[in-house]
Amino acid sequence: MSQLVCKSLCPGYDGKEILHSVDFSVDAGDYLCIVGENGSGKSTLMKTILGLQPAISGEILYGDGLQRNKIGYLPQQTVVQKDFPATVKEIVVSGFCGQNGFKPFYSIKQRITAQNNIEKMGISHLTKRCYRELSGGQQQRVLLARALCATEKMLLLDEPTAGLDPIVTAEMYSIIKSLNDSGITVIMITHDISAALKYANKILHIGQKLFFGSPKDYREFQSGLSLNGGCEK
Amino acid sequence: MSIFSTIAQYFSYPYVVNAMVVGVLISLCSSLLGVTLVLKRFSFIGDGLSHVAFGAMAVAAVTGLTDNMYIVLPVTVICAVLLLSGGQDSVIKGDAAVAMISVGALAIGYLIMNVFSRNLRSSNLSADVCSTLFGSTSILTLSNTEVWLCVILSVVVVAAFIFFYNKIFSVTFDESFAKATGTKTGLYNLLIAIIIAVIIVLAMNLVGSLLISALVIFPALSSMRVFKSFKSVTICSAALSVGCSALGLLISILLGTPVGSTIVAVDIVVFALFSLLGLILRGVKK
Numbered sequence: 001m002s003q004l005v006c007k008s009l010c011p012g013y014d015g016k017e018i019l020h021s022v023d024f025s026v027d028a029g030d031y032l033c034i035v036g037e038n039g040s041g042k043s044t045l046m047k048t049i050l051g052l053q054p055a056i057s058g059e060i061l062y063g064d065g066l067q068r069n070k071i072g073y074l075p076q077q078t079v080v081q082k083d084f085p086a087t088v089k090e091i092v093v094s095g096f097c098g099q100n101g102f103k104p105f106y107s108i109k110q111r112i113t114a115q116n117n118i119e120k121m122g123i124s125h126l127t128k129r130c131y132r133e134l135s136g137g138q139q140q141r142v143l144l145a146r147a148l149c150a151t152e153k154m155l156l157l158d159e160p161t162a163g164l165d166p167i168v169t170a171e172m173y174s175i176i177k178s179l180n181d182s183g184i185t186v187i188m189i190t191h192d193i194s195a196a197l198k199y200a201n202k203i204l205h206i207g208q209k210l211f212f213g214s215p216k217d218y219r220e221f222q223s224g225l226s227l228n229g230g231c232e233k
Numbered sequence: 234m235s236i237f238s239t240i241a242q243y244f245s246y247p248y249v250v251n252a253m254v255v256g257v258l259i260s261l262c263s264s265l266l267g268v269t270l271v272l273k274r275f276s277f278i279g280d281g282l283s284h285v286a287f288g289a290m291a292v293a294a295v296t297g298l299t300d301n302m303y304i305v306l307p308v309t310v311i312c313a314v315l316l317l318s319g320g321q322d323s324v325i326k327g328d329a330a331v332a333m334i335s336v337g338a339l340a341i342g343y344l345i346m347n348v349f350s351r352n353l354r355s356s357n358l359s360a361d362v363c364s365t366l367f368g369s370t371s372i373l374t375l376s377n378t379e380v381w382l383c384v385i386l387s388v389v390v391v392a393a394f395i396f397f398y399n400k401i402f403s404v405t406f407d408e409s410f411a412k413a414t415g416t417k418t419g420l421y422n423l424l425i426a427i428i429i430a431v432i433i434v435l436a437m438n439l440v441g442s443l444l445i446s447a448l449v450i451f452p453a454l455s456s457m458r459v460f461k462s463f464k465s466v467t468i469c470s471a472a473l474s475v476g477c478s479a480l481g482l483l484i485s486i487l488l489g490t491p492v493g494s495t496i497v498a499v500d501i502v503v504f505a506l507f508s509l510l511g512l513i514l515r516g517v518k519k
Contacts, residue, residue: 050413069415075407080272084406087462097403098415104396130461150414 002027003066003154003185004049009058011041011048017056018044024204024212028064028153031180032187033196036206042189043076045206046158049187065153069098072151074143076158081139082132088142089127092118095149110149117145121175137168144175154185161192173199193222236487243486251375256478256496258387260448262432264474265394267453268467269405269425277328278316279446281335282433285312288342295349306434312338313430317422383435390428397424402463444493448474451500458504458511477503 002025012018018041026032036042048055051068062068072095093106093114100106106114118124121141126134131142140160147155160176161169169192177199180186190196196203196215203218205211211221243249263279270278289308296304316330375383394401403411404421412418436445456469481496488495 047409050409052409052412069413071413073410073413075409075413078407080274081406083457084272085268085457085461085463085466086402086406090402090463091406094399094403094406094411095414097399097411098413100399105399128462133461146410150410156413 003030003062003064004187005061005063006049007059007061009045009048009060010056011044011053012056013044013053015056019206019210021058022204022206022210024202026154026185026187026202028185029180029183030185030202031177031200032185032202032204033200034187034189034204034206035191035193035196040206042206043158046156046187046189050156070151070153072147072149072155074140074147074155074157074160076162077139077143084131086131087128088118088123088131088134088145089114091131091142092145092149095146098150114145114149117148120148121145135168137164137172140164140172141175148179151184154187155179157186157188159189159191161190161195239487240483248374249486251377251380252492253479253482255375255380255383256482256492257475258383259432259436260452260474260478260496261471262387262390262428263436263445263448264452264470265391265467266425266429266432267449267451267474268457268463268470269401270429271450271453271457272405274328275317275331276450277331277335277446278313278429279433279436279449281316281331281338282309282313282430283437283445284335284339284342285309286434286437288338288345291342291346295345305437306431309434310427310430313426313433314423317426317429386431386435390432393424393428397421398467401425406463444497447497447500448478451497451504452477455500455504455507458507459514473503473507474500 004026006022006024008021008023010017010020011022022045024032034042034045044053047053049060050071050073060068093111095114095117096106096110115124115127118127121144123138123141123145126138126142131139134142144155144157144160147157155176157176161172164172173195176186176188180199188196188200197218200215203211203213203215205218205221209221209225211218213221244253270276286305286309289305293304312334316334400411400416400421403416404418404425408418433445436448452470452474453466455473456466460466460469477499478496481499482492484490484499485492485495
């Protein structure tokens with residue numbers, strides 16, 4: 001049974017459709033890359049999957065023990081976070097916030113898990129450091145550790161390597177790959193087609209023409225696009 | 234007579250004790266949420282909402298309500314909710330929305346006061362407006378009921394803040410992550426908005442409309458110069474705020490200066506000191 005199935009899903013804002021009828025499914029352990037040009041609606045699709053905004057039509061089914069609010073999310077950085085006074089520890093443990101309901105404080109078990117996730121990301125030496133003093137790559141690891149607190153099954157990553165230099169980008173990809181190998185389903189929005197082809201086992205291309213399938217088929221789809229003038233417009 | 238015996242003498246008057254209690258409580262409450270507001274880019278909400286409260290007071294004065302709390306509190310709460318509960322999705326973003334409501338309410342309030350009080354022949358309009366905006370000596374003329382109201386509301390605010398501390402952190406740091414992982418961000422934004430409105434209505438008695446922003450932002454900004462974790466920043470700004478207000482009140486009682494402006498002046502001095510301290514600490518690290 002699939003963890004996540006989108007059936008003729010039409011995401012959009014204010015009653016206006018941005019994408020028409022997206023169909024795809026994700027099974028446990030998959031590595032799905034969502035690619036497409038700027039403004040094609042990748043982030044809107046992701047927000048719809050996360051339940052941050054309602055879909056215009058179509059449906060999203062969660063299965064295989066996955067609940068909508070049990071998806072770990074790595075958002076793009078916001079302006080607010082740039083000068084936020086908070087330690088790495090405080091941020092990572094806040095990944096549990098949604099699960100606690102009205103319970104006011106985190107349990108000891110949650111704190112330990114948070115610490116383990118910090119170690120898993122290789123940033124345990126930064127635990128007490130202030131978030132705003134870290135480098136871009138370190139900040140992404142912090143947010144990834146927080147996302148791990150929120151989920152055991154699925155991660156959604158919104159351009160995790162945006163603004164990172166090539167070396168740090170490569171490190172980031174290998175961390176994500178190792179998480180995927182440990183059994184966590186990964187859905188990643190990216191501009192980096194070569195990384196998508198290298199790591200993903202499924203690719204969803206968004207634009208005027210939709211594509212969903214294996215990386216191998218995606219190469220053919222791409223060459224089809226370039227035969228039509230190299231551009232999908 | 235030494236300064237201490239003068240102070241001791243002043244504290245034998247119950248109204249001075251009342252003023253001190255209310256001053257300390259209000260500054261404690263406003264500083265707690267100050268950190269969140271500064272980080273959410275809502276530094277000016279104190280100013281904006283206090284203008285709303287001023288507008289509502291004008292309406293209350295004109296309609297002849299003796300206890301204007303009944304109009305001022307609900308109107309301010311509604312405006313705070315409108316401003317804050319929209320969160321990241323609001324149509325008009327943070328600063329513009331605050332500016333709009335603030336200027337609008339100020340203008341309408343003054344207009345109403347001016348037009349209608351001509352009929353009422355209320356004597357000294359500009360002095361009334363001035364004391365509403367800059368705070369008057371009303372903190373020295375608090376009734377026992379007002380003091381108790383303030384104590385109860387402060388206890389509620391502090392308790393709510395401690396109880397929801399982790400949620401407030403989560404919603405402030407990253408609203409979309411919090412929402413995606415199942416935190417009821419709408420609810421907490423609403424809660425924050427209501428608490429802020431209540432604090433501002435309370436604080437108008439102390440420092441007046443125009444100086445409320447200072448109570449909200451100065452302690453938060455000062456402690457952000459030096460401290461690095463959210464918890465230490467919050468605790469430090471609460472301590473700073475209480476200390477500055479107490480000191481400011483003492484000075485204003487001793488020297489006969491206006492209460493509100495004196496407190497803000499103390500806040501500014503502390504901010505300067507903390508900025509310097511922050512620079513030194515960073516320099517030492519390097």
